[in-house]
Amino acid sequence: MIHSNSILKHRRVLIVDDQEINRDVLGMILEDGYETLFATNGQEALDCIRQNDYDISLLLLDLMMPVMDGFEVMERMKKDPLMQAIPVIVLTSEKSAELKALQLGAADFITKPFDLAEVILARAERVIELCEGKELISSAEHDSLTGLYTRNFFYEYVNRLYLYHPEQKMDALSLNMEKFHMINELYGREFGDEVIRVIGKAILSFLSETQGIAGRFEADTFEIWCMHRDDYAPLLETVLASLRDSFPKISLHVRIGVMPFDGATEPLLMFDRARTACNRARGDYQNPLVVYDEKLKKKEHLQQQLIHDLQAAVEEKQFQVYYQPKYNIQCDPPKLCSAEALIRWKHPELGMISPGEFIPLFEENGMIHVVDKFVWKEAAAQLSRWDETYPTLPLSVSVNLSRSEMFDSTLVQQLVDLVKENHLDFPRFKLEVTESAYTDDEKQLLDVVSRLRNAGFEVEMDDFGSGYSSLNMLSSMPIDVLKMDMKFVRNIETNPTDRKLITLILDIARYLKTPVVAEGVENEAQLAFLKQEKCDLVQGYYFSRPVPAEEFEKLILKELQIKRNEP
Numbered sequence: 301m302i303h304s305n306s307i308l309k310h311r312r313v314l315i316v317d318d319q320e321i322n323r324d325v326l327g328m329i330l331e332d333g334y335e336t337l338f339a340t341n342g343q344e345a346l347d348c349i350r351q352n353d354y355d356i357s358l359l360l361l362d363l364m365m366p367v368m369d370g371f372e373v374m375e376r377m378k379k380d381p382l383m384q385a386i387p388v389i390v391l392t393s394e395k396s397a398e399l400k401a402l403q404l405g406a407a408d409f410i411t412k413p414f415d416l417a418e419v420i421l422a423r424a425e426r427v428i429e430l431c432e433g434k435e436l437i438s439s440a441e442h443d444s445l446t447g448l449y450t451r452n453f454f455y456e457y458v459n460r461l462y463l464y465h466p467e468q469k470m471d472a473l474s475l476n477m478e479k480f481h482m483i484n485e486l487y488g489r490e491f492g493d494e495v496i497r498v499i500g501k502a503i504l505s506f507l508s509e510t511q512g513i514a515g516r517f518e519a520d521t522f523e524i525w526c527m528h529r530d531d532y533a534p535l536l537e538t539v540l541a542s543l544r545d546s547f548p549k550i551s552l553h554v555r556i557g558v559m560p561f562d563g564a565t566e567p568l569l570m571f572d573r574a575r576t577a578c579n580r581a582r583g584d585y586q587n588p589l590v591v592y593d594e595k596l597k598k599k600e601h602l603q604q605q606l607i608h609d610l611q612a613a614v615e616e617k618q619f620q621v622y623y624q625p626k627y628n629i630q631c632d633p634p635k636l637c638s639a640e641a642l643i644r645w646k647h648p649e650l651g652m653i654s655p656g657e658f659i660p661l662f663e664e665n666g667m668i669h670v671v672d673k674f675v676w677k678e679a680a681a682q683l684s685r686w687d688e689t690y691p692t693l694p695l696s697v698s699v700n701l702s703r704s705e706m707f708d709s710t711l712v713q714q715l716v717d718l719v720k721e722n723h724l725d726f727p728r729f730k731l732e733v734t735e736s737a738y739t740d741d742e743k744q745l746l747d748v749v750s751r752l753r754n755a756g757f758e759v760e761m762d763d764f765g766s767g768y769s770s771l772n773m774l775s776s777m778p779i780d781v782l783k784m785d786m787k788f789v790r791n792i793e794t795n796p797t798d799r800k801l802i803t804l805i806l807d808i809a810r811y812l813k814t815p816v817v818a819e820g821v822e823n824e825a826q827l828a829f830l831k832q833e834k835c836d837l838v839q840g841y842y843f844s845r846p847v848p849a850e851e852f853e854k855l856i857l858k859e860l861q862i863k864r865n866e867p
């Protein structure tokens with residue numbers, strides 16, 4: 301039976317409950333602000349919506365009812381384009397039903413026995429506003445590719461679940477595709493979309509067994525809010541298996557970060573941490589599942605402090621450039637010919653911080669140019685001073701370029717200006733670019749490196765052999781010097797394969813007329829092997845650790861005292 305009260309109000313709220321007392325209570329609470337309609341089961345509710353030309357602002361829906369229950373009503377509404385837009389608040393006495401209701405598209409829930417009248421009114425108002433506002437700003441609630449929630453709605457629902465039931469044990473997860481931009485580039489956007497769709501479907505299938513909700517944003521970021529569980533390997537496996545089934549010929553990888561329920565952290569912060577954990581797994585195909593724990597927390601705090609302290613560090617001159625020599629070992633005795641500029645941070649509280657701690661951090665948050673520019677400027681000025689003081693020893697200095705610099709359109713001009721201001725020779729102000737940058741975005745990199753070389757700079761490929769580049773890639777790369785990754789040298793005495801690889805790299809480089817620098821040489825045996833294999837240049841603790849400019853000058857003075865026959 302359907303009846304409505306007689307006062308015509310602007311917005312209609314349909315109250316669906318088989319218990320008369322519930323209909324009465326809710327009707328009384330809402331009748332001052334809304335036109336109230338009533339239905340006693342799901343079938344009546346759907347009829348009522350149609351009879352009112354779908355002009356219903358809100359449905360208050362009981363779940364347990366005869367004839368047709370609330371879940372079925374929601375299922376049917378979901379399939380009907382005209383009904384889809386009507387928001388539903390679920391009336392429930394069971395906590396476990398809430399997540400399922402949200403999965404079916406409920407916008408909120410009211411628990412029985414009913415909350416205070418004001419609370420119910422406020423929720424009804426909020427849901428109607430949200431829904432009407434959503435039409436106004438035309439921001440979709442669901443992502444069209446996957447059907448998962450869009451960002452704002454996802455967080456809105458997460459917050460609401462948390463607000464009403466902070467005690468419910470929920471985990472926050474962040475899932476990301478490895479190298480998604482490369483997939484788009486290599487196989488096209490449509491393929492990329494298909495990959496996203498497959499992941500979305502896999503997540504939904506996981507959620508059909510574990511209660512929770514999921515959203516997708518920024519192309520390949522998926523976030524999940526679900527009932528706590530100890531192990532997410534099954535989720536990872538579900539996603540990977542779907543990818544394998546759908547794209548058997550292509551190896552696709554995802555990573556997952558988990559912030560488990562701890563009873564103290566708010567959802568937004570939980571998702572921040574899940575993302576932090578997810579970032580930790582970046583590129584680590586062996587361990588793509590990372591849980592946020594105390595160790596990660598400590599590291600994150602340290603990183604936050606470093607980001608916070610960066611500005612002061614620049615102003616208070618806490619950064620210092622150290623220099624590590626490169627020697628030509630085909631001369632006898634070895635000849636000092638170059639220096640790599642390496643940054644050091646003398647932090648007033650934390651002491652000396654290694655660049656390994658802060659370079660990747662600042663690369664990620666885009667602040668690296670502050671550090672890099674400081675080093676370039678210092679190194680250029682230092683080389684100019686050494687040129688003046690020791691004109692008979694034309695040293696070279698190399699600086700490192702972060703991969704993000706490669707996307708700075710003013711990079712070439714900045715470096716050209718710097719060299720000119722300091723009256724340096726272009727080829728003696730060398731630039732080191734790490735190998736992984738070459739594989740990240742090959743086209744962009746080749747373009748920038750070519751422009752740098754056309755301007756007169758020499759470019760060294762740093763850490764060669766640490767990443768995925770292959771030997772035959774070398775011939776197509778525009779580089780002047782190859783810096784062999786330290787791992788080869790480290791294993792000279794123990795690993796015959798690495799010895800063979802060194803010989804091979806040196807052979808190819810010789811054929812291409814590209815000089816090679818071996819990094820990380822620490823002892824006599826390593827040096828002897830490299831010398832025998834005709835490696836030209838060596839850098840490592842055997843000769844010197846990176847040292848401040850004043851100390852490096854001692855090496856220069858020593859070099860100037862040596863009388864040798866040039867080879």
Ligand code: C2E
Nearest residue numbers: 642643655656659675700701702820821822839840841846
């Ligand atoms: P890299 O450019 O490959 O620099 C060589 C690293 O190897 C330096 O570490 C150096 O101290 C270390 N090393 C040299 N010889 C030996 C040795 O015989 N044994 C061992 N175990 N290590 C040796 P450092 O100074 O800690 O720098 C680490 C990385 O941080 C650098 O690797 C570079 O990628 C980056 N970096 C350093 N300074 C800068 C900078 O100013 N800008 C940018 N973008 N990156 C920098």
Ligand code: MG
Nearest residue numbers: 640700732762
């Ligand atoms: Mg380097």
Ligand code: MG
Nearest residue numbers: 762763783819
């Ligand atoms: Mg290196």
